[in-house]
Amino acid sequence: MHGENLREFILKANKAITSGDVNLKDLPGSCGRLDLVCRCVSSAFFLSHDLRRDTVFYSVHYGNPNPPVALKFVGSELKRVSPDERSIAIFIKKALEKEHLSVWKESTSGIYHAKKEFRDIILERKKEGKQIFYLHKNGVPIEDLINPSNCKKDIVFVLGDHIGIGEEDEKFLDEIGAERVSISPLELHANQCIVIVHNILDKIKCTYFSNSVS
Amino acid sequence: MHGENLREFILKANKAITSGDVNLKDLPGSCGRLDLVCRCVSSAFFLSHDLRRDTVFYSVHYGNPNPPVALKFVGSELKRVSPDERSIAIFIKKALEKEHLSVWKESTSGIYHAKKEFRDIILERKKEGKQIFYLHKNGVPIEDLINPSNCKKDIVFVLGDHIGIGEEDEKFLDEIGAERVSISPLELHANQCIVIVHNILDKIKCTYFSNSVS
Numbered sequence: 033m034h035g036e037n038l039r040e041f042i043l044k045a046n047k048a049i050t051s052g053d054v055n056l057k058d059l060p061g062s063c064g065r066l067d068l069v070c071r072c073v074s075s076a077f078f079l080s081h082d083l084r085r086d087t088v089f090y091s092v093h094y095g096n097p098n099p100p101v102a103l104k105f106v107g108s109e110l111k112r113v114s115p116d117e118r119s120i121a122i123f124i125k126k127a128l129e130k131e132h133l134s135v136w137k138e139s140t141s142g143i144y145h146a147k148k149e150f151r152d153i154i155l156e157r158k159k160e161g162k163q164i165f166y167l168h169k170n171g172v173p174i175e176d177l178i179n180p181s182n183c184k185k186d187i188v189f190v191l192g193d194h195i196g197i198g199e200e201d202e203k204f205l206d207e208i209g210a211e212r213v214s215i216s217p218l219e220l221h222a223n224q225c226i227v228i229v230h231n232i233l234d235k236i237k238c239t240y241f242s243n244s245v246s
Numbered sequence: 247m248h249g250e251n252l253r254e255f256i257l258k259a260n261k262a263i264t265s266g267d268v269n270l271k272d273l274p275g276s277c278g279r280l281d282l283v284c285r286c287v288s289s290a291f292f293l294s295h296d297l298r299r300d301t302v303f304y305s306v307h308y309g310n311p312n313p314p315v316a317l318k319f320v321g322s323e324l325k326r327v328s329p330d331e332r333s334i335a336i337f338i339k340k341a342l343e344k345e346h347l348s349v350w351k352e353s354t355s356g357i358y359h360a361k362k363e364f365r366d367i368i369l370e371r372k373k374e375g376k377q378i379f380y381l382h383k384n385g386v387p388i389e390d391l392i393n394p395s396n397c398k399k400d401i402v403f404v405l406g407d408h409i410g411i412g413e414e415d416e417k418f419l420d421e422i423g424a425e426r427v428s429i430s431p432l433e434l435h436a437n438q439c440i441v442i443v444h445n446i447l448d449k450i451k452c453t454y455f456s457n458s459v460s
């Protein structure tokens with residue numbers, strides 16, 4: 033998958049814990065739905081016996097005790113991670129235990145942490161000239177927006193946790209021109225959205241490569 | 247979702263544990279990829295703040311010490327289950343601890359267990375007149391097989407774990423006329439396949455209901 037365009041996902045995790053006090057027996061409760069963050073990592077990267085090296089996943093935590101803390105997972109650099117929630121949570125715990133600076137620092141292979149806001153991470157991508165999509169049930173159907181030609185560029189998807197991203201951040205996304213894109217008539221979990229977005233892009237790319245006319 | 251057609255998934259879990267000795271700290275290893283079974287349950291049933299009541303999921307375990315043990319999860323009856331792997335594993339542990347008979351017995355609300363073979367569960371569905379699809383990367387693209395009219399019937403999808411279902415069971419599925427259906431150009435995890443199948447059926451049904459011509 034070298035030299036291909038990137039797929040980036042940015043999750044707002046409103047309640048996710050911001051210290052290393054991760055109780056592996058209670059990811060949903062005392063860790064603020066850290067289980068969901070773990071499933072998003074699993075959905076973002078894992079293929080059968082392979083990893084999606086063309087994907088980057090950000091999770092921005094706004095839970096106690098020290099928000100925000102941002103985590104970045106880089107598919108091309110990940111090592112020794114398994115797709116189950118508990119093993120991903122152990123890597124997240126290690127990253128959360130560190131001291132967070134305004135710049136990214138590596139915790140374990142391919143997993144970075146920083147004191148960064150959700151909006152700043154989105155703006156950084158925007159400044160790099162990337163197209164930002166906001167995943168929203170009532171958006172434009174993804175099939176109407178993404179096609180083999182715009183799919184050749186890097187592409188960024190923003191999404192919320194069980195609470196959503198909130199009105200203020202929705203307004204912010206409108207202001208920076210992020211398009212709302214829908215992937216289902218039903219309201220799904222964030223990790224399921226990531227699986228579906230990957231699948232739609234995989235199928236478009238496949239069509240694109242097999243019919244060499246663009 | 248009452249009165250709708252059922253969506254059924256049958257997973258062959260080649261190594262999944264067949265006793266209640268479930269180590270919640272080691273679902274992938276000593277429990278024979280029970281993490282994957284848990285993620286399949288999560289993908290089969292959970293919507294944002296809702297459950298898919300039109301879905302039934304079967305997991306047939308062939309791991310030690312006492313294979314086979316079949317589990318059945320009935321969406322319309324499930325209660326108190328959360329989407330995280332650990333909490334699903336706790337319910338599975340309870341079901342695996344019971345004595346398994348040749349008929350289904352309920353363990354907790356909506357979760358049943360029995361001493362049944364993978365093939366017998368498939369044959370039972372077949373005898374009920376249901377259409378059986380075998381999920382396979384090299385099958386016919388799902389969009390070419392499933393459409394608003396055959397989607398009005400109950401529909402059964404068979405799938406494998408990290409090992410697949412094996413040659414013998416593939417031959418069996420061919421013999422009973424199960425069609426091979428593909429959902430991606432890539433080899434995915436079983437739980438990801440379930441998310442994608444649901445999404446494709448959700449979108450078809452949506453189109454079907456919104457254009458009332460069939």
Ligand SMILES: C[S@@+](CC[C@H](N)C(=O)[O-])C[C@H]1O[C@@H](n2cnc3c(N)ncnc32)[C@H](O)[C@@H]1O
Nearest residue numbers: 167168169191192195196214215216219220294
């Ligand atoms: C569990 S949902 C959020 C539910 C929350 N109560 C709300 O109303 O925003 C998690 C996230 O998944 C994304 N999402 C859920 N369903 C979607 C759909 N059908 N299409 C596109 N994105 C969706 C959205 O980004 C949403 O914030």
Ligand SMILES: C[S@@+](CC[C@H](N)C(=O)[O-])C[C@H]1O[C@@H](n2cnc3c(N)ncnc32)[C@H](O)[C@@H]1O
Nearest residue numbers: 080381382383405406409410428429430433434
């Ligand atoms: C991890 S895969 C199995 C890999 C195994 N090594 C094999 O070759 O069968 C798990 C299951 O997901 C289903 N599956 C995976 N990718 C698929 C695809 N692209 N289309 C349809 N089903 C797929 C198949 O049922 C498969 O047995």
